[in-house]
Amino acid sequence: TSFGFKEVSEEEKGRMVGNVFSSVASNYDIMNDVMSAGLHRLWKDRLVSKLNPFPGMKHLDVAGGTGDVAFRIIETINSNSRRTTKVSTEDDLQDKTQIYVCDINPNMLNVGKKRAIEKGLGEDGSLVWVEGDAEALSFQDGSMDGYTIAFGIRNVTHIEKALAEAYRVLKRGGRFLCLELSHVEIPVFKQLYDYYSFSVIPAIGELVAGDRESYQYLVESIRRFPSQEMFASMIVDAGFQKVEYENLVGGVVAIHSGLKI
Numbered sequence: 001t002s003f004g005f006k007e008v009s010e011e012e013k014g015r016m017v018g019n020v021f022s023s024v025a026s027n028y029d030i031m032n033d034v035m036s037a038g039l040h041r042l043w044k045d046r047l048v049s050k051l052n053p054f055p056g057m058k059h060l061d062v063a064g065g066t067g068d069v070a071f072r073i074i075e076t077i078n079s080n081s082r083r084t085t086k087v088s089t090e091d092d093l094q095d096k097t098q099i100y101v102c103d104i105n106p107n108m109l110n111v112g113k114k115r116a117i118e119k120g121l122g123e124d125g126s127l128v129w130v131e132g133d134a135e136a137l138s139f140q141d142g143s144m145d146g147y148t149i150a151f152g153i154r155n156v157t158h159i160e161k162a163l164a165e166a167y168r169v170l171k172r173g174g175r176f177l178c179l180e181l182s183h184v185e186i187p188v189f190k191q192l193y194d195y196y197s198f199s200v201i202p203a204i205g206e207l208v209a210g211d212r213e214s215y216q217y218l219v220e221s222i223r224r225f226p227s228q229e230m231f232a233s234m235i236v237d238a239g240f241q242k243v244e245y246e247n248l249v250g251g252v253v254a255i256h257s258g259l260k261i
């Protein structure tokens, strides 16, 4: 690339991703706040509001890490159902809400489990933590009402495989939503953003996590990720319909969505 990064082999990509998330699992959440100036919270809120979660839903959050997206889904469902008064036994017959958090890294899931306990979330069994690979999910065909992946698909070795798996596990009518760091095309803002990513992020990585190389890799992986349009067409190729995306902060992040009809 014009930034002089060397090409990374698939094996190396896997190793680097593993390193990053093992070395940062414990301070991962702090790093998110530091690097995005807290904005990742609003982006995740937006993702979950697009999902429009409902009681009794079966949902899969892939690359769910320390649980940020899953917690928001449960909190949204809880606050909505508190507003509706419980009337009949119909509620009792209603399917149990199940939010599955799937991640390849058990360290991230362990941090998530601790956070869930601290927050008092999932005590009713609504949160299920599953170690697994986005490219080969252990869930049955047509078993999920929703699928989310936040800041995860960029790290997956074969994006097409992850998309095919998302399509497979969703029910008809199920929604795919992906929040990912994307591409800024607005002049000046793009230059500022480039400076921030290539100079500031690795420096913060070194300062806070003592690991410059891994954060440099992360920045590089953002550049390598397909453009908004290109990624949308990959989602179409996986079989999804009504594919669209929304840019946030001029494309620093984008939320892509698709329906399995």
Ligand code: SAM
Pocket (backbone or CB within 6 Å): 017, 021, 062, 063, 064, 065, 066, 067, 068, 069, 102, 103, 104, 105, 108, 132, 133, 134, 135, 149, 150, 151, 152, 155, 156, 157
């Ligand atoms: N979704 C969480 C969030 O937004 O806070 C975590 C995002 S974190 C940047 C990326 C996560 O993707 C890490 O927890 C990592 O272990 C996970 N991951 C990387 N490759 C994966 C794969 N092939 N399958 C499942 N998870 C993966």
